Amino acid sequence: MSAPGPVGAGRTIRFQHLWTPAGWLSPGVLVLDAAGRVVSVGSRLEPGQVAQESWRGYAVPGMPNTHSHAFQRALAGRTEAGSPESEDNLWTWRHAMYRLAGRIGPAHLEAIAAFAYMEMLEHGFTRVAEFHYLHHAPGGQRYAERGEMSLRLAAAAGASGIGLMVLPTLYAHAGIGLPPAEQQLRFVHREVSEFARLLQALEQPLAQAGAQLGVALHSLRAVAPAELREALAAAAGLRRPAPLHIHVSETRHEVAEVEAGLGARPVQWLLDQVGLDHRWTLVHATHLSESERRGLAASGAVASLCPMTEAMLGDGLFPLVAYQQEGGIWAIGTDSHYASGVAAELRMLECGQRLAHARRNVLADPTAGDARALRSGERLFALALAGSRSFGESGAALAPGHRADLVLLDPDSPALVGHDTTTALDAWLLSGAADAVQQVMSAGVWVVKDGRHVARASLTRAYARALHELFG
Numbered sequence: 524m525s526a527p528g529p530v531g532a533g534r535t536i537r538f539q540h541l542w543t544p545a546g547w548l549s550p551g552v553l554v555l556d557a558a559g560r561v562v563s564v565g566s567r568l569e570p571g572q573v574a575q576e577s578w579r580g581y582a583v584p585g586m587p588n589t590h591s592h593a594f595q596r597a598l599a600g601r602t603e604a605g606s607p608e609s610e611d612n613l614w615t616w617r618h619a620m621y622r623l624a625g626r627i628g629p630a631h632l633e634a635i636a637a638f639a640y641m642e643m644l645e646h647g648f649t650r651v652a653e654f655h656y657l658h659h660a661p662g663g664q665r666y667a668e669r670g671e672m673s674l675r676l677a678a679a680a681g682a683s684g685i686g687l688m689v690l691p692t693l694y695a696h697a698g699i700g701l702p703p704a705e706q707q708l709r710f711v712h713r714e715v716s717e718f719a720r721l722l723q724a725l726e727q728p729l730a731q732a733g734a735q736l737g738v739a740l741h742s743l744r745a746v747a748p749a750e751l752r753e754a755l756a757a758a759a760g761l762r763r764p765a766p767l768h769i770h771v772s773e774t775r776h777e778v779a780e781v782e783a784g785l786g787a788r789p790v791q792w793l794l795d796q797v798g799l800d801h802r803w804t805l806v807h808a809t810h811l812s813e814s815e816r817r818g819l820a821a822s823g824a825v826a827s828l829c830p831m832t833e834a835m836l837g838d839g840l841f842p843l844v845a846y847q848q849e850g851g852i853w854a855i856g857t858d859s860h861y862a863s864g865v866a867a868e869l870r871m872l873e874c875g876q877r878l879a880h881a882r883r884n885v886l887a888d889p890t891a892g893d894a895r896a897l898r899s900g901e902r903l904f905a906l907a908l909a910g911s912r913s914f915g916e917s918g919a920a921l922a923p924g925h926r927a928d929l930v931l932l933d934p935d936s937p938a939l940v941g942h943d944t945t946t947a948l949d950a951w952l953l954s955g956a957a958d959a960v961q962q963v964m965s966a967g968v969w970v971v972k973d974g975r976h977v978a979r980a981s982l983t984r985a986y987a988r989a990l991h992e993l994f995g
């Protein structure tokens with residue numbers, strides 16, 4: 524945390540309305556330093572303080588995207604035909620994903636990721652955690668530069684302006700006790716020491732690129748217990764503490780396989796054998812027993828929910844209402860990028876829970892003594908934002924010392940016309956056909972203006988070129 528600087532020391536921006544965890548400031552005044560970090564947040568200009576910019580509308584913190592496989596953006600819309608052979612689910616979708624993954628080269632990955640990150644920014648995400656396992660060339664040959672594909676992601680983040688955390692992912696097996704399949708060879712590190720060398724090789728170049736380094740274990744199916752422990756030891760040896768992410772309990776099949784192979788359901792196994800705490804993010808965690816749900820909620824770990832992907836893959840519904848009542852922390856991710864927006868993901872999340880419980884406003888908390896805690900939009904937004912601890916920081920956003928990441932909602936957009944601060948987030952997140960995002964700031968830089976990313980034309984051309992090469 525940096526101490527607030529003197530009045531007028533940085534760039535001062537005045538907003539008609541600015542959202543903070545404690546309530547809306549109308550107006551809100553933000554002071555930034557030259558590095559794009561927040562110096563102070565206030566409700567008025569101090570004497571002698573001049574605002575360099577002044578904006579109408581509703582400014583809210585940028586949302587962190589806690590789970591992305593950027594390359595899968597190229598697959599969206601290509602897997603929606605029923606399979607004649609079997610029931611369609613994540614496992615049948617995965618065949619199509621492997622076919623695509625087998626063809627993507629470094630330049631393709633960079634173009635697809637930059638485009639996916641641009642779309643995320645245009646729809647309110649300002650940081651992304653990239654769960655990255657496309658390490659090697661097709662067939663498993665090593666690139667001359669060990670971190671080639673990770674560094675392509677950093678280049679894509681640089682081109683788009685999004686804040687990036689790369690999570691190099693340890694992937695070793697096709698299932699418990701099984702060797703990797705042919706199509707998985709480019710994901711695989713046969714020795715954990717080799718994976719540890721990748722982490723070490725990435726520390727400096729990612730820091731130079733302004734990106735964060737975390738560590739992911741693909742799943743308890745793909746990483747054996749001894750390998751998981753070795754990878755955690757490698758993570759502990761990094762110069763900066765690395766957030767830890769893992770896919771878990773996305774399907775019933777996965778739960779049954781882990782229970783048969785390791786003697787416990789996946790989340791229970793992690794609770795008992797590894798110990799979960801605030802450093803951990805569990806991606807999906809869809810199928811939980813009651814004791815797993817309570818254990819996860821009490822652990823301080825984040826559940827990364829990916830509502831659109833989980834719906835499109837037919838995974839099931841996370842027990843959000845009970846988990847929330849137990850104080851569990853959660854966040855959202857776009858995973859396979861069926862949709863890439865804050866509103867789309869939170870709307871799907873809320874709709875799924877309403878359908879499951881046959882009631883409305885399922886997250887409203889009448890005991891909080893705060894009218895905002897009764898509003899679904901406010902609740903969804905504030906609770907998902909708290910999951911930014913997936914990036915290894917506290918949940919605070921737009922607070923001194925943090926990245927200046929924010930989203931300005933257009934008060935003249937059809938979704939927001941006639942609203943005020945009471946209902947602005949309900950209207951943005953839960954109504955309307957068009958996204959109300961007008962401007963987006965990432966680390967102090969406006970990267971979306973008038974609803975369009977500043978590099979939209981060139982990033983879209985590069986994306987189209989990559990897709991023609993891959994599918995043309």
Ligand SMILES: [Zn+2]
Pocket residue numbers: 590592654770806858
């Ligand atoms: Zn995933």
